Amino acid sequence: MSTPADNANSNEVYVGRQPIFDQSLNVYGYELLFRSGHTTTANVIDGNHATSQVIINTFLEIGLEHISNHRYTFINLTRDFLLGDIPLPLQSEKIVLEVLEDVEVDDKLIAAIKQLSAQGFTIALDDFVLNEKNRALLPLADIIKIDLMVLDTETLKRHVTIFKKLDVQLLAEKIETEEEYEMCKELGFDYYQGYYFCKPHVVSGKQLPANRLALLEMIAKLQSPDCDMHELEQIISRDVAISYKLLRIINSSYYSMQSTVDSIKKALLILGLKPLKSWVTVIGLSMVDDKPPELITISLTRAKMCERLAPALGINEDAAFTVGLFSMLDVLLDKSLADLVTQLPLDDEVIKALLAREGKLGELLNLVTQYEEGQWQEIDQYTIDKALIRQGYLDALEWSGSIIAEIAH
Incomplete structure (x- = not known):
């Protein structure tokens, strides 16, 4: 090719x-x-x-x-x-x-x-x-x-x-x-x-299977601005697999903690609400068992690359990470993205980026997916330094690979 x-x-x-x-x-x-x-x-x-x-x-x-x-x-x-x-x-x-x-x-x-x-x-x-x-x-x-x-x-x-x-x-x-x-x-x-x-395999007219519906409900709760520390701790603690994988990530070389983090409560206190929300979402998506694991790698790579390049476009890094992470939600859950985002309390700018690639977030998502697909002539149109784009991609690959290695265990 x-x-x-x-x-x-x-x-x-x-x-x-x-x-x-x-x-x-x-x-x-x-x-x-x-x-x-x-x-x-x-x-x-x-x-x-x-x-x-x-x-x-x-x-x-x-x-x-x-x-x-x-x-x-x-x-x-x-x-x-x-x-x-x-x-x-x-x-x-x-x-x-x-x-x-x-x-x-x-x-x-x-x-x-x-x-x-x-x-x-x-x-x-x-x-x-x-x-x-x-x-x-x-x-x-x-x-x-x-x-x-x-x-x-x-x-x-x-x-x-x-x-x-x-x-x-x-x-x-x-x-x-x-x-x-x-x-x-x-x-x-x-x-x-x-x-x-x-690409998504969307089955029209059918409800999500129970396990994916439960996952979507969990993601919706995590994205809600009303989700507090206590509720997040309960959500995590109810699922042994998520708890185990989360503690593996926090105790991995990625964070290099000086002492072992042995409880969800301690993890919340150390990392804070936003990072824990992201991790639980990522782990939950990785547990959709009838999809190629590579889809999670692509989602994570997009999310991290969006986050890394966000400052160059004057974009909020958290919003950029969310856009990258959710850009393949339709592929993972076999439901149209338009239907999915209506069930999540996402910012309007995030929704516009996901559905129509509009706004600065949409421009960023376009850049990241075009790089992923090797559309180099399209990349030339952006004003972001090309060395920064390449390094952002490579950093994202390394990061997603390390995270997948921890989640897979």
């Missing part, structure tokens, strides 16, 4: 990621989304140089563990990288090298890919459509990525039939609808990628 070219300063380094799910909807890995680095003249050498800088920044300065969270990392490579004309400063463990669909296939390329495979790299064929020229790549592939927007249904099925006879795994990318996802499951794909997994 290639990223759009841009005409911005090639010194700017944007790094995003898109999750790749296995058949159980657990995250198998992340595809890195980065600025292609092409100048207005589309000079290929300049593009390779910029991509090289992105890889160096990602792996040497930022740190792979912060980007991939110890899962597989998928990286698009041009022919020059594959041939070794530009050094590839990567270790092979859990790295998937994607051979782009427009790379010229010849004996030199095949020999280079064989060498990379022998070094331990996983080889993926990106946006692969079988033809006589690229057929020679099939014995070298560990993963074949098929773009659903390129093939019609019958051609897709023919490709899957051919590839199923080989010792490869199949990845369906650009899944946009539930119908596409169900079709790919039926065809036997091993991995799935696309924005469908971050």
